[in-house]
Amino acid sequence: MAVADQPQAIQRFDARDFTHLSEDMKTAFDRDGILVLDGLVPGDMCNALKARTMEMVEGFNADDHSSVFSSVSEAHASDEYFMSSGHTTRFFFEEGAFDSAGALTKPKELALNKIGHAMHDIDPVYDRFSRQPAFKEIAEGLGHQSPLLLQTMYIFKQPHIGGEVKCHQDSTYLWTEPQTCLAFWVAIEDATLENGCLWGIPGGHKGHERPKERFKRSDENPNKGAHEMIDPSPFDESGKVALEAPKGTVLVFNGLFPHLSAANTSDKSRHAYTLHLIDGAAHYPDNNWLQRPADMPLKGF
């Protein structure tokens, strides 16, 4: 579908020749909490990341780990494999990929929910993709004094079983004081209404300095995750808009921007890459779920 034909209420920018953030882009980001940059990442870079990811999946032995990631059941929060994944590359399955006896019903490449969370500091292809000059320009242009690459994920949103992602704010998971989380979500394949594109609430980042809840390491057992409720009122999803994204489009959003995605019931996958930055000028608490060992500190661009 042509970008101009999409039923979007949100401002979009043609970023095929991007060199720097314009004032209009900064205004849109401040107003909406999100910046939609069509064509920022060339198709061949998307293809290279996808090919590298499929090689990594090929090398993963699915018999070793069967960890599930689900924003609905929160199965991962009590899972050591997830809670210790901040410095390495780990593989997480879709809940719907298993039968009632716990056996995988699909080949691993069609059963994974995502991989994460430090490929940008481990793998040369991810390093290049994550440290592309445009991302640095955007982070600095949006006010990061010392951007640090905290988390990368490759999200598969598999055909038929790609799970729903509940409305949330990324600062819930990547907390700093003050809040500085900045997300880059890149469509590695076309993301449409049919295959479970993102939705977001424009302006939903405004009026509060903290997200509605915080996911952190439990005080009782630091190997498990725990939610701390800050504001129990539900998100007002009446103003949500679809964020359809052709391959190569980058959605840059504030860590307080509420967003979600529906289940993918179609027969098409919807691969996406995400990078989360924080500002090194802010405090990163020791009880955040995502931690790095002392010999692998966070790095910038």
Ligand SMILES: O=C(O)CCC(=O)C(=O)O
């Ligand atoms: O790609 C998706 O469907 C959701 C991703 C997301 O919300 C996130 O990573 O914060």
